[in-house]
Amino acid sequence: MTRISLLARTGLHDLPIPQVLDRTLSRAERGVYEQLPSEPRKEEWFAGRLAAKATLRRALAHPAAGWPLSEVEVLPDASGAPVARLFGVQGPAISISHTGRYAVAAVAPLGYVGVDIEEVQPRTPAILRHIATDAEQHVIPMLAGGGDAGATALWALKEATLKALGCGLHEPASTVVVSVEGRLTVRIDGPLGADAHVLQSWLHHLEDHVIACVVLARVPAAAAVA
Numbered sequence: 001m002t003r004i005s006l007l008a009r010t011g012l013h014d015l016p017i018p019q020v021l022d023r024t025l026s027r028a029e030r031g032v033y034e035q036l037p038s039e040p041r042k043e044e045w046f047a048g049r050l051a052a053k054a055t056l057r058r059a060l061a062h063p064a065a066g067w068p069l070s071e072v073e074v075l076p077d078a079s080g081a082p083v084a085r086l087f088g089v090q091g092p093a094i095s096i097s098h099t100g101r102y103a104v105a106a107v108a109p110l111g112y113v114g115v116d117i118e119e120v121q122p123r124t125p126a127i128l129r130h131i132a133t134d135a136e137q138h139v140i141p142m143l144a145g146g147g148d149a150g151a152t153a154l155w156a157l158k159e160a161t162l163k164a165l166g167c168g169l170h171e172p173a174s175t176v177v178v179s180v181e182g183r184l185t186v187r188i189d190g191p192l193g194a195d196a197h198v199l200q201s202w203l204h205h206l207e208d209h210v211i212a213c214v215v216l217a218r219v220p221a222a223a224a225v226a
């Protein structure tokens, strides 16, 4: 089962004291943290790690098992995507997102996962044209109550999918096609869509934020035929 944890960053806007860092981060994570360029970046990165580690513990063990947080390691790969390791063993797929108010993490036992949290913001017609095809402009009213929240939800679904693909915004938003045909449907277009299939897509509207989560499978085209 896919698990998502939302962490309110209230009280997490100061840098953690060294004792908290020692209890929470592995040595390798501490190395990444120390290299981050600014205090705000350290704060959001740390909040993301807390959300990720809490989600991994919930997904993989009874919370009372009390694994030390520092043994649940979430390090960036070469592209910046988070990779989980538990006691040194590769863990399940994980994704992280943050805004000024929240950090969110998603863990999927199967396949690849992407999560995105966005603050609802007005989008100019030019931005809307950039993020949504003509067909998707008609979908916006059906997402998260429509209007600015709907446009934000559309963007969050696309970014979550691009994160699950591991490419982030290196790929254009048009790679991900969102439609509502009775139910929310997310599809991957172009060459990436040849072997990537969306298994689950999920949208949640939380006051002035929208959270999207997408789980996908990568099946090489040859294997799919066999």
Ligand SMILES: CC(C)(COP(=O)(O)OP(=O)(O)OC[C@H]1O[C@@H](n2cnc3c(N)ncnc32)[C@H](O)[C@@H]1OP(=O)(O)O)[C@@H](O)C(=O)NCCC(=O)NCCS
Residues within 6 Å of the ligand: 044, 045, 048, 076, 079, 080, 081, 082, 095, 096, 097, 098, 099, 115, 116, 117, 159, 162, 163, 164, 165, 166, 167, 168, 169, 170
């Ligand atoms: C990865 C990306 C989608 C993140 O989006 P964002 O709205 O800035 O930030 P979010 O809070 O939603 O997500 C950030 C998290 O995404 C994760 N992430 C980073 N690169 C990732 C990738 N290639 N694939 C999946 N997840 C990635 C990280 O966990 C990161 O948080 P952390 O570094 O604190 O652990 C985006 O920054 C990106 O694609 N960057 C690379 C391309 C780029 O810079 N393009 C320029 C703009 S067009």
